[in-house]
Amino acid sequence: MEYKYWEHFFRIHIYTGIKYVYLVQVTFCKGSIPNRIVLFLGPFFLVQLELKALELEDYWFCSKVIVTDPEGRQWLFPCYQWLSPKKKTILREHLRQCDCVRCVSCRWSVYDSEIPHIVQVDSASGLPYEVRFSFTKEKEFQHLLLRASDHRHHNRRCLYCLLFPEYIKKHWMNDTFFGYQFLNGLNPMMIKRCSKLPNNFPVTNDMVKSALPKESSLEKEMEKGNIFLCDYSRLGGIVGNVIDGIQQYLAAPLCLLFSNPQGKLLPIAIQLKQKPEAQNPIFLPTDSKHDWLLAKLFVRNAEFNEHELNFHLLRTHLLAEVFTMATLRALPSVHPLFKLLFPHIRYTLQINIMGRKLLMSAEGIFSMSCAIGLKGMITLMRRATASLTYSSLCLPDNIKERGLENIPHYYYRDDGLKLWNIIHKFVNGVVAHYYTDRDVQEDSELQTWLTEIVEHGIPKSFHTVAELVKFVTMLIFTVSAQHAAVNNGQFDFGAWMPNFPSTMKAPPPTTKGQATADSILAALPDVKHTLKYPFGYYPEELFVEAVPLQKMEQFRQDLKALEGEIEARNKNLELPYDYLNPKNVDNSVDL
Template structure:
C-alpha cells in the first residue's frame, strides 16, 4: 500500500468550522484514490476554526504526480453548515509535497475540484483531467458571475438580486458585515445626538453646524474647520484633498474664461501671458457638470454649477485661486469673482466650487474610476480565470469585498431612494448624465498615474504629495507585477496564445468601457509589456487610487461648509449682494448636512479585518520565485511607508492616503 499524508487547514475566520463529515479523493496522472472519509482521533473538532489536522489516505499503487483533489462534506448527525478550508497539503510516498490552495466557502454537499498550487496556463494543460477540471470551474463561474446593465452608458456590473445571493467566496466576512452594519446603523446617532436627521430647516448660524460637527472629528477635519475659508487651503485641496484628478497646468486660457491682467494682477507686477509661459498658472474646469438638471431636495430646487477656476503658483509655493467663473458661458450675469471682491462674494464663489467638486469627485473620480472599474476587473477575472491561472493568483486578493460593497453602493447610494438621489444636488437625472459623460471622456492614460501626471503638466508642482507617493507606489507595484508575469510569460507569443487572458481583457473592454476604442483601453494583449502595464493599473486602481479618493472623505467633507453636497440658492449674478446670511440660506438644509456627514463617515471608516496592500494571508502562489517576489514587494512597501511617516511627522496636514500601511489591497469600503 502507498500512504499519502493529507493535512487539512481550516481558515481562521469566524464561523469557518464544520461539524459535517468531510471526504477527499486524490487524483494523479497515474490514477486516483478511493473517496476517503477524513476521520481521525480529533473527531468532529478536526475542522474547527484555525485547526490543522492530518490524515492518511492509502492507495494500492502510486498515483503519480498529483493533479487535483476532490472535496465534499455531508451532514448526517449534525446540521448542514458552511466550511472555509484554507488549504490542503499532501505528502506523497515519494516525499513530494503538493499544496492545494482553496480559500473558499463550501456550503453544499456537492463535490468540489481544487488544483495543485503550481500555476498552469491554458496552453500548458497536458492532461485531460486538468483540462476537464479547468473547463468545469469556468463553466460554473460563468453561471455564478453574470453581467448585468444597471444603467445605460456606465460600466456593467454583476447580476445579483440580493447581497445574500452573492457567492460565499466574495461576500463580506462575518467581522466586516457586522462592523459595516453597526457603523451604518449607529452613524446617524453618533453624529446626530439632537436627532436632526429629519429636520428640513436651514442653518441659522455657523455655531449650530459646529455643534453637530464636534460630535465626530478627525485631526484633519478639525484643521479643515479652522482653515476652510483660506485661499491657500482652498488651492491645497486640488492637490492633496480627495480629488487630486482635475487640476492641470494651463497652457492656453480657455476662450470661455475671459480673465484679464487687470483682474488678477491689478498692480501690473506681472502678466497672465508671462505666468502661463512660466508654467505658474493652473486650471480646474468642471465642464462635465454643465447644463445638468439639478435635483429637488426637501421639495426645493437645488443648484449645481460648472465652474472654471484659475490658480497661480506663488513664490512661497502655494497654489492660490485668482479667478472663479461659476458658469461655463461668459455673460453679464455670470461675473468672474476675484480675491479682491468682498469677503462673502469671494467666499460664496469658492463654496460653489467646493460643492461642484463634491459631485465631480463622488461620481467620476470615486464611483466610476475606482468602484465601477474594479468591479469590472473582478467579474471578468472570476468569469475567465481558473484558480490555477497565474493572473488569478496575482489578482484575486485585489478583488476582496469589491462585489458586495458595490452592490450596497447601488442599493443605498445611487438607487431611486439612495443617499445621492435623496440629498445631493447631482442626484437623480443629473447623476447618470455625469457618469455617462465621465465614461465617455475617460482614457487609459488617465488611469496610469505616470502618464496622467505628465499629461496634466504636474511633474514639478511643489507639495503635491498625491503625485509623489502615487508615482513611487506605481513603480513598486510595476516592478512586482513585472517580476511575477515575466516568470510565467517568457515571450510575447505566450501572451498571445493565452486564450483565457485574451477573454479577460476582451470582457473588460466590452463590459467596462463599452467597446469604446477611443478610451485607449487594449482590446487584446500582444506583448508581455502591455500585460504588465495593464495589470499594474488594475492593482493601483483598486488599492492606491481608491484609498487616495476615498479615505479622506470625512476629513475634508465632515465640516460641511468645506464640501456642501448641495446648495439651495442660485449663485450671485452681481457682486456686492452676498452676506453671511446669504451663505447660510444657500447651504444645504440640516437633514442633508447630517445625512452627508454620516455617509462620508461610513465610507471612510476602515474595518478591523482590513488587509493592507501587499499582505496576502491567502497563499495562492506555491512557486519559489513568485513567493520571494512577494516578500521583496512587501519590503519595498514597508520602506516607503516609513519614509511617508517620517515626512508626515513634520507637516501640519499630513498626507496619509497613499501610505502602504494604511491603504487596502482592494476596493472594500
Template sequence: MEAIYDVEVTTGSMTHAGTFDNIFITLIGTQGVSERAKLDSYGRDFKTGMKVKYKVITRFTLANLLLIRLEKDNLMFLPENDWFCSLVNVRTPEKDVIHFPCYRWMAEGEVIELREAKGLYTYLLFKNYDIIWWFCYYNLLIIEYVQLHWMDDDFFGYQLLNGSNPMMLRRCTELPLNFAVTNGMVQPFLESGTSLTLEMKQGNIFLCDYKRLADLPTQFINGKQQYVAAPLCLLYKNQVGKLLPIAIQLQQQASEDNPVFLPSDSEYDWQLAKLCVRNADCLEHQASFYLRTHLAETFTVSLMRNLPAAHPIHKLLVPHTRYTLQINTLIRNRLLGPVGAVTQSTSIGDEGMTNLIKKALSDLTYSSLCLPEDISDRGLQSIPNFFYRDDGLRLWSFINDFVRSMVEFYYQSDSDVQQDTELQDWIKEIFIHGFLEQSSTGESDDIALVIKCVTMVIFTVSAQHSALRAGQFDYGSWFPNAPGSLKQPPPTSKGSSDKNTLLDILPDMNTSAYLVSVFWLLSKPSSDLVPLGQYPEDYFCQMAPQKKIRDFQAELSFFSESINDRNKGLQVPYTYMCPDNISNSVSI
C-alpha cells in the first residue's frame, strides 16, 4: 500500500544561499528505502529563505525513519552555484513530524546524510563561509584616555590587568635569580614601615617576565636594524589598590650594562624603560592572541573529524566553530608568515614570531585555558580592579552551568561517557594535536571532565578571544603605547636619555601605521555578529535543551546589563567581556 511523506525543505537566509540546481532526496527507514526522488514544484524551488513542501510517495511505509539522503546535481548548462540547506522536516504517514537539521552548504555532486535532530549519529560535510568585514568601530573614550595617560605609572599597571594583554601578570613570591633588583632599590616606592620581602609574603608584589623574547632574531625594516628587549618588570599593589611598576630590567641576564631602572631615575630613563616593556608586551600579545584563542582550529577540525552532526556535543559546539577555519587561513596568509602584515611591522619578523609562538606553545597547558585555574595559578584572585578576571569568571560560571545542564541531559552516568568512543576520540585528538600530548593523556572518563572540556572550548573561542582581540585598537592606536618594534637597542646605561632618545627608539611612521591598521582590522566586530549564547540554527529540536538555551540567554542578557551599569562609573570602561559584544566563535 502506498505511503505519502510530506517533506518541507528550508533554504538558508544568507546571501547566495539559493540554487537553480536539482536536489534529490532519499528516505531511509527501518523497513525499507524510498526511491531517489527529485524535489520539484512549480517555479523556482530553492530561493534564499524559502520554505517549499513536496510529497515523496513510496510503495509501502518505511516504518521508523532513520535518515534522509540529499544529493545535488548541476542543472544543464547553468554555472555551478552552491546551496545552503537549513532544515528538512518530514511528516510521516503516521502523522509524526521529524526534524532533520542541516545548516550547511552543498556543492555539485555532493551527498549528505542526515539523522533526526534528537539522534546521536550522522555525517557532516563542511563548507567554507565567506567572511564579511565591517566598517571602522572603536571606543573613542578609551583611545583619548590612552593618549593622555600612556606615560602614567598607574595606567601602565592598569593595562596589564585590563588592556589587550592581561595574560602576563603573576604574583611574585620570590625574585628570579636573574633579576638584580634589591630591597634597597625599591624601598622608597613601598609604603613606609614595610619591605620588599614582607610585601611579597602579603601578596602585593607582581611580576611580568618576558623571557620568551630572549635571543629571538630581529629583522631589518626600511633598511634599518630593529631591536627587542626581554624585560622583567616588578610591580607593587599599594594601599589604595593601584598597581605600579617599581623596577624594570630590560634583558634577562643581570650585568653592569643591564641596569635596573627605577621610578626615581630621570623622567626619560624611566619612560624609555617602560616603552621597552610595552614593546615586549605587544609582541607577547600577538603570540598569545593567535595561540591561545585561534587554537580553536584544533577544536574545530577534531569536531568535524570525530563527532557526527547529530551527536549532542557536535550540535552544542558547531555554532562556536563559525568562520574559524576561514579566519585562521587568512591569518596564516596575510598576517603571519614571511609577507604577513604583523611580521613585516614587528622587530622580530617571521622567524622571530615563529620561534616565539613555538616557545609559547611549549608553555601552554590545558589548565591555563581554564580561567579559574589560570587566575589561581598566577595568584591573581584578590587584586582589585581586575575586570578581565571578574567578568571572565562570571562568564565561565554561566557557560559551565549551561554546558553541565546540556551534557547531563544526554549523559546520565560516567559509563555513558566512557562508552562514547567518538567523544573520546574528539578529546584525545585535541590533546594530541593541540597540546602535543604534553598536558594530559586526553582521556575524559567522567561527566565532570567532559563538562570542563566543553566549557573551556566555548569560553576560549568566545569570551577569551574577545578579551584578547577587541582592545587592540583601543590601546594600540596611540602607537607609542604598543610599539611593535624598536629602532634603537634598549638602553644599557642610565643618565643619557632625553626626548630625542624616546623619539629615536620608536619605529618609523609607516611601520607604526601598518601595525595600527592591523589592530584596527582585528578589533572590528563582525558585520554579521552572532553574540555569545545566540543560536540562529535550531540544532536542538527537543523542548528541554531549547529551554536550557533560553535560560542561558537570559543570564547573559542580565549580565550585559550589569556590566553596562558598572562601566558608567569607570573612567576607562571594560567592555571586552560583555556578552553583547562577544562573538559566539573566533570571527571578526
C-alpha cells in the first residue's frame, strides 16, 4: 500500500539513522484496514504508533508490528493493545530502558490501609482496553453469575458435578470426610502439624485416648508426627452480622486431628472459642452425636470465612491485582517479564472490580448472607494480611513450615509440588535466557516492578537470577494453580449447604448435652442465604526468540504428562482429586 493511504488512519514513527527501504507489517483484528506499508526509513530502536481520529471508530486493536529490512531480517514489536487518538503508543524491540512506555493510566487506590492495595477504578470502563474482557468473555462471566444464582456453577468436570454433591450429602456428617476436607477440600491451607498443644487448648490424653491406638498416647502420637491442628484464631472477637434483623454467630475454633494407621485423618477434639473456660467445653467424638455434629458445623463455618476471605480473596485475587498493577505500571510490553506474565494477569483487574461489587459492597454477599459481615470481613483480612509471608506463598516452603511433608493422601501437596516444579523449570528456562545476576540488579524496570509489589502487597527483594525465578514461579503458581485449588471446588463442596455454612443462627454452645436435631437445624442458614484460557496456553505472540518458544512447548508437554499421571491415580480413588490437573487450571484468576 502507499504511505498516503495509511495517513488517513494513523502515523508510524520509527526512530532511525541512515535511510533504507523497510517493509512494515501491522497486524490488526479481522475486518480492519490492510496491513502492509512500505516506508523509507533506516536503522531503528523503537516504534511509535499514533492513531488519527476517525469518523466511525476511534479505537483499533493492534496485535504486532513486524519490520523487515532489505536483507530479509525481521524485528517483532508486540503490541496487543487498543490504539487511541488520545495517546501515542511506543513499542520497543529490545531492552533499552524507556520510561514513556509504562501504563500511567493504572493508578493505585487504597480499599483499606492494612490490606493489599487495588486499582483506582470503580468500573471496567475505566480500565485500559487491552486488559478488559472481550464481549464474549463478559457475556460468559454474566452467564456464570446467573447460573450460580440458580444454585448451579460453571464446572468443566461434568462427571464430578454429579459425583460430589451426592457423595457429600451422604458423608458430610462423617468424621472421615470432615478430616479429608482439610487435605483435599476447598481449603487445604489451614492444617499444620502439632508437636505441642497450644496453651489455650488444654486437651488431655484421657479425653482422646479412645481415638488413639492402644498402648499409645497423645504425646507419643505428637512425637510421631501424627497429630495436626487447625487454629482459627483470626476469627477471635469478631461479632456476628445482623441479617434481616436476626443476629448471626461465628466461632474461632481450635480443631485437633489424628492421622491414624490406616491413613485416615480424623477430628479428635474441638474447642469453639480461643479462651479456655468452663463455658467453653472441649467437644469430643465420644460426646452425643448432636453435640459433636454442632461443634463440627461451627468449624465448617470458620472454614468458610478463612477460605473465602483469606486463602481465596486475599491470597489469590488481591495479590494477583498487585502483581497486575505492578506489571502494567513498571514493565513495557517488550520486557521479557511482561511477555511471560501478561497471559496470567490480563483480565485480573476487571474480574476483581466485578468481584468487589458482588462480594464486598453494602449489598454484596458478605453483607447480606454471611455471619462475618463487612466490618468483620475487614478485621479478618487485616489479620490475614499481617500474617502473610513470602514463604507462605511458595508451596515447597509452605509445606515444610506446616510440617506436612509426610501426611498420607495429601493430593493437593503431591499435585501442587509437581506443578510448582514444572512452572519453575519453564520460568528458569526463559528468565535465564535473558538475565545474569548482574542484569537482575541493574535492570531498573525490573527493580521498579518489585518495588511496586513490595509497597502495595508483599515484602520481598531479590538480587540473583535464582531469586527472580522463584519469585516469578510463585506469582504464576499463585494466580493459576493455587487459585484453581481454592476456587474450582466451590460448587463441589459448597452446594450442600450444611457442609459449608456461610453463617450460623445460634451462638456456639457453652455446655454439652443440649444439642438436638431440631436445634442444629435451627442453627443452619436459611435457604435464601446460601450460596477461560487453559494453563500453558499463550494466545499472543509476545516472544519471538527460539529459546523461550522452545521452553513454552516443553512447558505444555510437561503439563500434559502430569495430566495423564493425575488421571491414572484418580481412577483408583473413591473421591478423585482433580483441581490441580493442568487441564482444570486456568492461566489466571479471571474465572
